[in-house]
Amino acid sequence: MSFWNDPLKVAADWLEGVFAGWGMDAILAHVLVAFLGVFLLITILMVLDIFLVWIERKVVARFQDRLGPNRLGPFGLIQPFADIIKLIIKEDTTPGGADKVVYNLAPVLSMMSVLILWAVVPIAPVMLGTDLNVGVLFLIAAGAIGTLSIIMAGWSSNNKFAMIGGFRQVAVMVSFEVPMLAMLMIPVIFAGSMNMNAIIDAQNVWYFFISPLGAVIFLIAAIAELGRAPFDLAEGESELVSGFNIEYSGMKFGMFYAGELLHAFTFGGFWAILFFGGYRFFGLEQVSPFLAILILVIKAMLGYWVIMWVRYTMMRIRIDQMLGFNWKFLTPLAFALLLVTALMNALLAGASTWLYVFGMFLANVVTGWIALEIARSATRKERASVEGPKPVEAHH
Amino acid sequence: MNEWIYVALFIVVGLVIPIGAIGAGFIFGPKKANPIKESTYECGIETVGESWVQFKAQYYIFALVFLVFDVEAVFLFPWAVKLGQIGLYAVIEGIIFVAILVAGLVYTWRKGMLEWV
Numbered sequence: 299m300s301f302w303n304d305p306l307k308v309a310a311d312w313l314e315g316v317f318a319g320w321g322m323d324a325i326l327a328h329v330l331v332a333f334l335g336v337f338l339l340i341t342i343l344m345v346l347d348i349f350l351v352w353i354e355r356k357v358v359a360r361f362q363d364r365l366g367p368n369r370l371g372p373f374g375l376i377q378p379f380a381d382i383i384k385l386i387i388k389e390d391t392t393p394g395g396a397d398k399v400v401y402n403l404a405p406v407l408s409m410m411s412v413l414i415l416w417a418v419v420p421i422a423p424v425m426l427g428t429d430l431n432v433g434v435l436f437l438i439a440a441g442a443i444g445t446l447s448i449i450m451a452g453w454s455s456n457n458k459f460a461m462i463g464g465f466r467q468v469a470v471m472v473s474f475e476v477p478m479l480a481m482l483m484i485p486v487i488f489a490g491s492m493n494m495n496a497i498i499d500a501q502n503v504w505y506f507f508i509s510p511l512g513a514v515i516f517l518i519a520a521i522a523e524l525g526r527a528p529f530d531l532a533e534g535e536s537e538l539v540s541g542f543n544i545e546y547s548g549m550k551f552g553m554f555y556a557g558e559l560l561h562a563f564t565f566g567g568f569w570a571i572l573f574f575g576g577y578r579f580f581g582l583e584q585v586s587p588f589l590a591i592l593i594l595v596i597k598a599m600l601g602y603w604v605i606m607w608v609r610y611t612m613m614r615i616r617i618d619q620m621l622g623f624n625w626k627f628l629t630p631l632a633f634a635l636l637l638v639t640a641l642m643n644a645l646l647a648g649a650s651t652w653l654y655v656f657g658m659f660l661a662n663v664v665t666g667w668i669a670l671e672i673a674r675s676a677t678r679k680e681r682a683s684v685e686g687p688k689p690v691e692a693h694h
Numbered sequence: 695m696n697e698w699i700y701v702a703l704f705i706v707v708g709l710v711i712p713i714g715a716i717g718a719g720f721i722f723g724p725k726k727a728n729p730i731k732e733s734t735y736e737c738g739i740e741t742v743g744e745s746w747v748q749f750k751a752q753y754y755i756f757a758l759v760f761l762v763f764d765v766e767a768v769f770l771f772p773w774a775v776k777l778g779q780i781g782l783y784a785v786i787e788g789i790i791f792v793a794i795l796v797a798g799l800v801y802t803w804r805k806g807m808l809e810w811v
Contacts, residue, residue, distance in 0.1 A: 394733060406712045406713055406716065409715075410712060436701075453746075457735060468753060473760065476763040479767045486775055492771065492775060549718065550719070552715070553715065625808050626803065630796070630799070637792060640789075
């Protein structure tokens, strides 16, 4: 076993040997090595996060036909570091009437909820934080802490705008968690396991091709959970003046901002893991874990790019439109798709792989098409009831 | 080793790093608090009334509907995991189970509680 094939195990064995040489207890040495591994991963994530700021700003600039940061260093690469220095030397103000404990805890939890998501991310075939057999449920649970931090920030700031932002975030969270849960069950049905690694191993055909509609619904629900446009009602610059984080300044605001970007990247990664085969790419992942990591990062970046693409293309929608969209369209569609998938899975049980994939794909397309047709006719009816009957054209 | 120890380590490190970043801001930033700076931001005017007010009951209704579906997930995840092995019979049971829950959604919808008023 060489460093090229399993770097983590080689490094861990070497470190444990070093610690044992110092006369350390074996279990303690093991925990210490695990701690160092977790620390390394999180440090890399934080450095990545700094560059995500740059990537986000560069991409939004291109979408809006601008150049983006381009003064500091090559392609403006030093810009995010300047931003960090600025955030650090800013004054941290706490509003007078705020609930101080909750107010200060919220930005910490916001970042923490994103970082612990990486505990279940399989980065490479031999590398993952922990092989939880309930990985998919962990995703939901950890994601809810992030939403909780927004609610805490909104409530504790003692500010009306922040409070309304918090209310809205609760509505978004409780609504879009339902289709998201339903869509998480689709990879679970195919793989027969809630373990992230098992889901990747089972993806000889990317689940995107078996359940394209499921992938799209998951992405929509993920964007809503992230609180990014078109679902960024908790922020709503034009009406709530930044909403839940209105009273935050300096590094506390920085934590919300960095947490949001890393959250989006992480959900790009989960999208890649659940529907695009994770680190797998035509057997390249078997060559070396380093290549596997590269593949996963590229896929996660593509997912993140799609999330940004949606963000900078769509307009923010109203809260009633958003809740209506979720409860009257997305949730029924998600459950219909779940049941259709379960039914097709049972009917195609003995079929060959290609027949299975084709049947599932067809079922997805038909389900999506029927849902869109129903929505279209309902919209026409509603429009007719608002606008009144069509005026009859006068004859010559 | 127990898998959950890793999760605990992630939580510890995940808490330490943001606290460290905010701590750095606390050390290097100026600390010149005054009552005007600490007053609540409200678009440049003096704050009027309480912030912690009664909230709209509509949010509560959505939370109730959510609760139905969230509990359902607990039952549906094991069903999804073992679906490949238990076959068509379980699928039909699943359909009946979801149909009962969707009836709740339809009821809410018919009552007009999904309209934002």
